[in-house]
Every structure is written in C-alpha cells, then in structure tokens.
Amino acid sequence: MNWRAIQALARRDLLVVLRSKGILIPMIVLPVIMMVLLPGGIALFAPAIADAPGADADFEMMLQAMPPEQQARYAAMSLDQVMVELLVLHFFAPMFLIIPLMVASTIAANSFAGEKERKTLEALIYTPTTDTELLVGKLLTAWIPALAVTLVSFVLYGVVVNAAAWPTMGRVFFPNLMWMVLVIWVAPPAAGLGLSAMILVSAKTNSFQEAYQIGSVVVLPVVLLLLGQVSGVMYLSIGVLVIVGLVFWLIDAAILWYSARIFHRDEMIARL
Amino acid sequence: MTPHLIITTDNLTRRFGETVAVDGLTLAIEAGEVFGILGHNGAGKTTTVRLLNGVLGVDAGSARVFGLDPTREGVAVRRRTGVLTETPALDEKLTAHENLHIYAQFYDVPAAEIAPRARQLLRDFELDERAAEPVGGYSKGMKQRLALARTLIHQPELIFLDEPTGGLDPVATRRVHDLIRRLSHDGQHTVVLCTHNLAEAQKLCSRVAVMEQGRAVALGTPAELARSLWKGVRLEIELEAATAATALDALKRHAQARQVTWDAPADEPTGRASLWVSEPAALPDLLAALVHAGGRVYRFAPQEPTLEDVYFALHEEVVP
Numbered sequence: 001m002n003w004r005a006i007q008a009l010a011r012r013d014l015l016v017v018l019r020s021k022g023i024l025i026p027m028i029v030l031p032v033i034m035m036v037l038l039p040g041g042i043a044l045f046a047p048a049i050a051d052a053p054g055a056d057a058d059f060e061m062m063l064q065a066m067p068p069e070q071q072a073r074y075a076a077m078s079l080d081q082v083m084v085e086l087l088v089l090h091f092f093a094p095m096f097l098i099i100p101l102m103v104a105s106t107i108a109a110n111s112f113a114g115e116k117e118r119k120t121l122e123a124l125i126y127t128p129t130t131d132t133e134l135l136v137g138k139l140l141t142a143w144i145p146a147l148a149v150t151l152v153s154f155v156l157y158g159v160v161v162n163a164a165a166w167p168t169m170g171r172v173f174f175p176n177l178m179w180m181v182l183v184i185w186v187a188p189p190a191a192g193l194g195l196s197a198m199i200l201v202s203a204k205t206n207s208f209q210e211a212y213q214i215g216s217v218v219v220l221p222v223v224l225l226l227l228g229q230v231s232g233v234m235y236l237s238i239g240v241l242v243i244v245g246l247v248f249w250l251i252d253a254a255i256l257w258y259s260a261r262i263f264h265r266d267e268m269i270a271r272l
Numbered sequence: 273m274t275p276h277l278i279i280t281t282d283n284l285t286r287r288f289g290e291t292v293a294v295d296g297l298t299l300a301i302e303a304g305e306v307f308g309i310l311g312h313n314g315a316g317k318t319t320t321v322r323l324l325n326g327v328l329g330v331d332a333g334s335a336r337v338f339g340l341d342p343t344r345e346g347v348a349v350r351r352r353t354g355v356l357t358e359t360p361a362l363d364e365k366l367t368a369h370e371n372l373h374i375y376a377q378f379y380d381v382p383a384a385e386i387a388p389r390a391r392q393l394l395r396d397f398e399l400d401e402r403a404a405e406p407v408g409g410y411s412k413g414m415k416q417r418l419a420l421a422r423t424l425i426h427q428p429e430l431i432f433l434d435e436p437t438g439g440l441d442p443v444a445t446r447r448v449h450d451l452i453r454r455l456s457h458d459g460q461h462t463v464v465l466c467t468h469n470l471a472e473a474q475k476l477c478s479r480v481a482v483m484e485q486g487r488a489v490a491l492g493t494p495a496e497l498a499r500s501l502w503k504g505v506r507l508e509i510e511l512e513a514a515t516a517a518t519a520l521d522a523l524k525r526h527a528q529a530r531q532v533t534w535d536a537p538a539d540e541p542t543g544r545a546s547l548w549v550s551e552p553a554a555l556p557d558l559l560a561a562l563v564h565a566g567g568r569v570y571r572f573a574p575q576e577p578t579l580e581d582v583y584f585a586l587h588e589e590v591v592p
Contacts, residue, residue, distance in 0.1 A: 004380060005377060005380070008374045008377035008378055009374075011374065012363060012366065015363075015365065015366055016363060019365040019406070020365060118363070119361055120362070120363055121361070122357045122359070122361050123355075123361035123375075123419075124361075124378075126325055126353075126355040126357070127350060127375065127378040127379065128347045128348075128350040128351040128378070128380075129347075129378055130347055265328075265346075266327065266328045266329050269322060269327050269328060
C-alpha cells in the first residue's frame with residue numbers, strides 16, 4: 001500500500017472541500033446550531049420547559065421507558081435537573097449522530113460523485129495508484145474529518161451544556177458513560193455509514209448535489225432512534241448503544257466489502 | 273539493428289456491450305518515435321490509450337508496454353507513462369503548484385525533487401507568475417499547458433497525448449508542437465499522439481495508425497500510406513486559358529494521364545488543370561506533350577499526397 005499516494009489523495013480532496021464554500025459552510029453551520037446554540041438554549045431554559053403545561057405527562061412517558069435504577073435516581077433529583085438531564089443526555093444523543101453521518105456523507109459525495117462532476121477522475125485513474133489505494137484514500141478523506149468534526153462538536157457540546165445548565169445542576173454532569181460509548185463506539189461507524197452509503201450512491205450518480213440528496217436517506221436510522229427515544233418506545237442505554245454501534249459496524253463492513261468489489265478503474269472509466 | 277519496441281499489441285480487442293470499441297488492433301511502436309493514432313471521435317483512440325495503460329481490461333488479444341502486460345501490471349506500466357487526457361482534468365480549486373505537487377506524490381517522485389521539478393516545468397510552460405493562483409481562473413490555453421506539465425512531472429518515458437492542442441490558439445498550439453518535437457528529439461521519450469488534427473499529425477508524427485470503428489485501417493509513414501493508396505502522382509498545372517483547349521486535349525490523350533479536370537475562373541487569364549499521372553517517370557514526357565500542343569505552362573507541380581488526402585481516402589473505403 002502506497003501511503004504517500006493515499007495521503008496525497010486525501011490532502012487533495014480535503015483542499016477541494018475546504019475551498020468549496022457550498023460544501024464547507026453547511027458542515028460548520030449545522031454542528032454549531034445542533035451542538036452549541038440549540039443545546040445551550042435548551043439547557044439554559046430547561047426549568048422553564050419543565051414548567052410548561054403538559055410537560056409532566058411527556059416526561060412521564062420517557063421516564064417509564066427507563067430502567068428502575070434510573071427512575072430511582074431521577075426521583076432523588078429536582079424536576080428542573082431531571083429535565084436538563086433528559087434533554088441534554090438523552091434527547092440530544094441520537095441527534096449528535098447526525099453530525100458524523102452528515103459530515104462523512106457530504107465529503108464522500110464531493111470526493112466520489114463530485115470528482116466525476118469536475119471531470120478530474122480520468123487524470124486520477126491514469127496514476128499508478130491501485131484501486132485499493134484510491135478507495136482507502138477516499139474513505140479516509142471522508143472518515144477522518146468526520147470524526148474530527150464529531151470530536152470537536154462533542155467537546156463544544158460539553159462546554160456549552162455544562163456552562164448553560166450550571167445554575168440548575170451546580171456540577172459538571174456531562175459527559176456520562178453513555179455519551180462516551182456514543183462518541184467512541186457509535187459515532188465512528190455512523191460516519192462510516194454515511195460515507196459507505198455515499199460510495200454506493202455515487203456509483204450511480206454524476207453530480208455532488210444528486211448524490212448528496214439521494215444519500216441523505218442515510219440519516220433515517222438516526223431519526224428512528226430519535227423518535228423511539230422521544231416517544232418512550234426505547235431508552236437509549238449503554239446496552240442499546242453497544243448494539244446500535246455493532247449493527248452500524250456490521251453494515252459498514254458489508255457495504256465496504258461490496259464497495260471494494262465494485263470500485264474498479266475499468267468500471268469507473270467506462271462510465272465517464 | 274532491431275528496433276526497441278515500447279508498445280506491441282496483437283489483435284487487441286475491447287467491447288462495450290454490443291459495441292466493439294477496439295477491434296483486433298495489431299501494432300508496434302518503437303522507442304523514441306512520435307506515433308500518431310488518427311481517427312474520428314469514437315474511432316477507438318481513447319479506448320486504445322486506456323487499454324495500453326491498464327485502466328481498462330482487455331476482452332481479447334494482448335498488449336505489451338515496456339514488455340509488461342498492462343492488464344495485470346497496470347501499476348508498473350502507469351509508473352512509466354504520462355497521459356494527457358482530452359480534457360485537462362485539473363483540480364480547479366487548487367493552485368498550479370498544488371496540482372503538480374500532488375500528482376508528483378501519486379507517482380512517488382522523491383520529495384526533495386518535487387519542488388525543483390515543478391518550478392522548472394512552470395517556467396518552461398510560462399505559468400510561473402500565476403503558479404500560486406487557483407487553476408479555475410486560468411484560460412483554456414493555460415490549463416492545457418498545466419495539464420501537460422502535470423503529465424511530465426514524473427519524467428515518463430512514454431507519453432500519451434490525447435488531442436493536446438484541442439481548442440488552443442495558434443501560439444499555444446505552436447508551443448505544444450515545439451514541446452513534442454523537443455521530447456522526441458532527446459531520444460528519451462516516446463510519444464503517442466491521438467488526434468483528429470491531420471495537419472498536426474503530418475507535422476509531428478514519424479508513423480501513424482488510422483483507426484476507423486475500432487480497427488486500424490492503415491499503418492505506416494504518411495508517404496507509405498499514400499503509396500499504398502495511389503500508384504501514381506497527383507499533378508497540378510497552371511495553363512494560359514487562351515491556349516488551354518488544345519493542351520487539355522493532349523493531356524487527355526496521354527496514356528499515363530487520368531481523371532483530368534479543368535478549372536478556369538471567367539475573368540482570370542489562367543486556369544488550373546488537375547490530374548493523376550500513373551507513373552512518375554512520365555512527368556517530363558507529359559510536360560513536353562503540353563508544350564508541343566501549344567499550351568503555355570505557368571506552373572507544373574506534382575503533389576505529394578497529404579495525410580489529409582490519405583485519411584479521407586481511407587475513410588471513404590471504410591465508411592462508403
């Protein structure tokens with residue numbers, strides 16, 4: 001494996017992303033809204049949300065889906081503190097996964113379909129890089145920045161929610177073990193899901209926008225997690241996250257195995 | 273001395289569904305030559321380049337490049353080739369310097385050599401003053417020159433140029449022609465020029481293959497191809513219009529002359545006769561016959577068939 005060529009490919013694709021405002025801006029704005037402004041506001045105003053009419057019933061539903069020990073723990077806390085924990089630790093957990101998914105799929109759409117659109121693929125194909133090196137280079141181009149953005153978002157989220165909820169909580173309550181599992185075990189394959197789905201979509205599309213739009217369906221599993229959590233059908237515990245992560249890793253492995261089989265020069269060049 | 277063959281193909285064939293893009297191509301290209309592959313769009317030129325670089329698999333037949341099989345040893349082949357694609361295929365968000373630097377890394381050029389080579393190429397192609405600007409702002413000619421520089425960054429022994437002057441202005445075209453000549457004269461490079469610009473091929477190529485519908489319908493030097501198509505010589509004669517009638521009669525009666533045509537604008541004192549002469553040795557006799565018939569001859573010019581004549585004659589044979 002020629003790592004120098006892989007590094008050059010990743011550098012090239014990342015420079016293109018960094019210099020494309022249409023791609024870069026959404027990748028900055030979305031995490032800032034989702035992981036800074038929204039949770040900051042919610043953590044700050046959680047007590048007011050707890051006092052809202054009907055809030056008791058909604059949260060009762062979520063609490064009932066939790067294990068008894070968690071319910072007992074919440075029974076010892078004030079309603080405002082419970083509200084903050086529910087929102088910050090549980091409600092935002094599935095939403096957080098949208099970040100690695102979205103960043104990875106955006107970069108991958110640019111790297112695979114965007115390459116065809118910019119008509120730069122043919123020159124790349126004539127280089128002495130192997131098919132595997134091209135695939136690995138493009139995967140890392142999307143995966144590593146997605147993880148970096150995820151990690152930065154996680155740190156920002158922690159700082160913002162701890163600061164905003166300090167008057168209510170009076171302590172550093174974030175991150176807990178569940179979030180550590182989320183960041184270390186679930187977020188990496190979630191990013192992998194975004195980019196591997198985009199490899200499949202890009203094989204059939206010829207533009208960044210087209211690939212990005214079709215590939216957006218990949219956020220559906222995360223939306224289902226979110227709905228399950230909010231509706232009280234499911235409680236996002238460590239055990240559930242371990243299973244979710246495992247499922248994501250297995251899906252990634254299956255798609256990557258298939259991608260490696262279809263990612264060949266002659267297939268790509270025949271479609272130019 | 274046996275020529276050193278860089279490329280050999282034997283019955284090389286590639287299909288896309290029902291379409292045969294390259295159909296039984298057999299050729300041999302020697303080290304150091306500028307070899308032209310001529311043909312219309314879709315004739316199979318680009319597919320041939322792809323097959324020879326191992327980026328497309330072969331359906332039948334075989335190819336050897338540097339003695340290697342491009343299908344199985346494509347990486348080793350591509351390490352030693354440079355390909356200028358029909359469109360420049362540059363990363364337009366990157367600067368010229370970045371484009372060269374990144375491609376040098378793809379070809380594993382030693383790190384210490386990249387910057388000096390890139391600087392030299394940018395100077396050679398007169399791009400050094402704007403080397404730090406994104407390529408998106410370049411003119412078409414500048415992009416083409418940069419794409420050529422990128423093709424040469426790893427100092428390939430075998431260079432494929434697919435329509436290298438397409439869309440360039442005459443000055444830029446001349447620069448590219450000069451470069452191709454320089455590359456071929458140093459003896460270190462072999463150039464395969466794919467073009468439908470016949471004048472360009474005539475100027476630059478030592479030998480050509482004419483491709484039609486995936487097949488090589490002719491192969492050789494332009495002169496060899498002409499001789500294979502026409503046994504005689506095309507002749508153009510400028511005659512005084514007033515004395516032309518008897519002279520033309522003499523031409524038509526001559527045993528070695530055929531297909532005589534006459535074109536004389538109404539208000540011009542002279543006209544032009546065109547004809548085929550079966551044997552070049554009959555030219556002096558033909559001139560004497562004209563003079564003897566009272567024709568006043570202003571110009572008597574045997575014409576070497578151009579590559580364009582050859583190409584269209586072949587094209588008519590293949591596509592009636």
